[in-house]
Amino acid sequence: MPIRHAVYPPDRLVSGIATGEVTLVDLVGFAKMIADQGLEHYRKIIDVTEARPTFSAAELKALTDLMRNHPVQKRGAVAFVVGPDGGEFARLFATFDMHDRPLHLFRSIHDARKWIADNPPPPQD
Numbered sequence: 001m002p003i004r005h006a007v008y009p010p011d012r013l014v015s016g017i018a019t020g021e022v023t024l025v026d027l028v029g030f031a032k033m034i035a036d037q038g039l040e041h042y043r044k045i046i047d048v049t050e051a052r053p054t055f056s057a058a059e060l061k062a063l064t065d066l067m068r069n070h071p072v073q074k075r076g077a078v079a080f081v082v083g084p085d086g087g088e089f090a091r092l093f094a095t096f097d098m099h100d101r102p103l104h105l106f107r108s109i110h111d112a113r114k115w116i117a118d119n120p121p122p123p124q125d
Contacts, residue, residue: 002018003016003027003030013042014042017046018050020052021054041124043076045079045112046079046080074123077104082107083107
């Protein structure tokens, strides 16, 4: 899978690194892993600097609509690292609308980490 991930329970953080061509199936697999492990409330840093999407903005919107309709009480912030040149992922994720959580695009992993640190995970019930 072109999206490798690591889970850091003490920090309630999921890190994802996408490389090469990334399909909608890859994104669904990543989202399913998060849902299956009950990590929706974890914060996420997703680095797509070395990735190329093979899906359209409409397909991404359909996926985010599906995710939004999945019953989850609290979702953690998401930081996307798109790299200094932006690229296709930056254009796609600029339209990525998640009303129920903070989401931001970054040009560097350092800025993404700082922002995530300033956006603590939601409290657990």
